[in-house]
Amino acid sequence: MINWEYFEARFRFLSFMICFFFFIIVNAHKWPYLPVISYYNIAFMLEAEIHNTQLYFIIDTGSSVTMIESHYNQSQTFENLNQTYDQQYDLGKCKGVFGMDRLILSKQLYIPKFTMAYGTCQKMPFFDEYIGLMGLSNRFQVKHVFEDEQFHSSIFGLEFRKNNESRLYYNITNIEGKVTWHQLNVDHRWMINMLGVYVDEDDVTDIFTGSAFLDSGYSCLILTKNQFEYIWEKYFKSLCKIIDKSIYCDCNYKDFPDFTIYFEGAKISIQSSNYFPYSYNEQLCKLCISQHSRDYLILGLPFIMSTTVLFDKTNQKIGLVDSFDINQISPIYFHLQLILAGTLTIVIIFYASQRERTFVKIEIELRNLRYL
Numbered sequence: 001m002i003n004w005e006y007f008e009a010r011f012r013f014l015s016f017m018i019c020f021f022f023f024i025i026v027n028a029h030k031w032p033y034l035p036v037i038s039y040y041n042i043a044f045m046l047e048a049e050i051h052n053t054q055l056y057f058i059i060d061t062g063s064s065v066t067m068i069e070s071h072y073n074q075s076q077t078f079e080n081l082n083q084t085y086d087q088q089y090d091l092g093k094c095k096g097v098f099g100m101d102r103l104i105l106s107k108q109l110y111i112p113k114f115t116m117a118y119g120t121c122q123k124m125p126f127f128d129e130y131i132g133l134m135g136l137s138n139r140f141q142v143k144h145v146f147e148d149e150q151f152h153s154s155i156f157g158l159e160f161r162k163n164n165e166s167r168l169y170y171n172i173t174n175i176e177g178k179v180t181w182h183q184l185n186v187d188h189r190w191m192i193n194m195l196g197v198y199v200d201e202d203d204v205t206d207i208f209t210g211s212a213f214l215d216s217g218y219s220c221l222i223l224t225k226n227q228f229e230y231i232w233e234k235y236f237k238s239l240c241k242i243i244d245k246s247i248y249c250d251c252n253y254k255d256f257p258d259f260t261i262y263f264e265g266a267k268i269s270i271q272s273s274n275y276f277p278y279s280y281n282e283q284l285c286k287l288c289i290s291q292h293s294r295d296y297l298i299l300g301l302p303f304i305m306s307t308t309v310l311f312d313k314t315n316q317k318i319g320l321v322d323s324f325d326i327n328q329i330s331p332i333y334f335h336l337q338l339i340l341a342g343t344l345t346i347v348i349i350f351y352a353s354q355r356e357r358t359f360v361k362i363e364i365e366l367r368n369l370r371y372l
Helices: 004-028 072-073 223-234 331-371
Strands: 029-037 037-039 043-050 053-060 067-068 079-088 093-105 107-122 130-136 156-159 166-170 179-183 191-194 194-200 212-215 221-223 238-243 244-249 259-263 266-270 284-286 290-293 297-299 308-312 319-323
Touching: 029 238, 043 130, 067 072, 079 107, 179 191, 191 259, 191 319, 194 223, 221 223, 223 244, 223 290, 244 290
Parallel strands: 053 130, 067 107, 212 297, 221 290
Antiparallel strands: 029 166, 037 043, 043 053, 043 093, 067 130, 079 093, 093 107, 156 166, 156 308, 179 319, 191 212, 194 259, 221 297, 238 244, 244 284, 259 266, 308 319
16 A cells, blocks of 8 residues: 655655755855945945835945934834934034934845934035935944844945945855955954055055055045155146145046055955046046045045955954955845745655656556456
8 A cells, every 4th residue: 555645744854855955055155235326436325214215325334323314203113212413524513313213225124123313414415305324333332234133143245336236245144265354453443454555566555554444435545644645746746636625637538546455365456447436527537535634544435346345343353355256145036036946846846746656556557457
């Protein structure tokens, strides 16, 4: 007598095991990500939704808090934390109150309760009714969005590109061998040591010694005063002019130098196209290079557009990826792929089971024929 319950149990077990192992294999080699929107390569933003209202957040690793306009505190799900907020930035000043609300990022990621500053800003570029700041700094006093309890890891990564393929990776638990890790210098900024700097073939390490701050906000290559004066005199003065403390050059000139920065175990090259992104008028284009009065170099968007950077707040490290060949998958596409593969696996196993039933039936009929 044929034990059909045995075959059915084996069918269910095989289906479960194949789907489970497929999930493990796929998930072990993928980083979930959110699509990032580029605004003319001078700001990179995430689409968001608060109480059915669409807005955008500028991704800012230099800002300690996530900040939006004060009118969003009219949301029915808003919770006032009764704490004031006052922050002075290089470009402007912001003030307001802290509160909590539900947040949806890129129509994919749901954060049930997230702390944000609700206020107003003066002289802050882009900040308005529909654009806020997504604070992703290294300050321990404030948790960023990817430290939510639903994630297994607070590590996030930025991959900014000039095309439509910019991404923000999150919940990174599998780190490939392509990443070199660098310990942070301070406990509140994403700052690491540089070992050497070249401008084309010229070694300028003695001028560019020290630390570099990785800032993804509205930020260019921001040099110290001595660094800026050296670069200006040697490479740009004969070709460009300074207008309102910014460098403008002929848009048709393409032979600007590349910057190569050496870290321990990593070399990142910043091509001129990454710091020469946008136009002032038909004749002049603005270089994304400026200066400040501090004693460290700010590696802004031109640097992040030249590599992929991982930020590990828990272990106080920055990871530099020396290859763009990263396995990644959007959460939506990942689950669709998993469902399709699982369905296909079940169909195949069911077909094989039916064939096995057919073979058993044939065997029974052959046995019956022997008795005739």
